[in-house]
Amino acid sequence: MADLSQEQWAQQLKEDDNAFILDVRTEEEVEEGYIPNAKNLNIFKGQAFIYELEALDKDKNYYVYCKSGGRSGQACGIMSQMGFKNAYNLLGGFQEWTGEIAQ
Template sequence: MADLSQDDWAKQLEKDTNAVVLDVRTQEEVDEGIIPNAIHLDIYKGQAFVDELEELDKTKNYYVYCRSGGRSGQACGIMNQLGFDNAYNLKGGFMQWQGEVAYQE
């Protein structure tokens, strides 16, 4: 797992052709906006969250974020334990995100 600054995370993501953005916040938080094209898996779902992770392609590079960087750090740790080689945590999370934001309908 790597903790990346907002700039490094965004720059690396932009160049990565094998990237998947993963939002691990609650649905209520996602309703306030999401990084475009992110997959939403709520870390608070416990075992269901782990089961959903297991269904993801472990050969991809995952850019993981939450509200402030804490839960996404935990998620990256869980992903590493499950055999994901590349999980990048967004330091500062969505609260400090300066990039594009999408809103779900």
């Protein structure tokens, strides 16, 4: 797991052909906009969140974000414990994101 600045996260994501973008915010937050191609798994769903993570390919590189970087940091820690090789937390989260946004 690594915490990446907005610039590092965006640059690394752009160059990664094994990337998977994971949005761990609530559905209500996602309705306000999201990073294109992100899959939403709400971390507040508890055990259901764990089950959803278990269905993912552990060999992909996960770029994880939430609103400010706290929940995504927690998600990266959980993923690391579950055997995911690479999980990158977006410091500052979606609220500081200056890249492309989908609605």
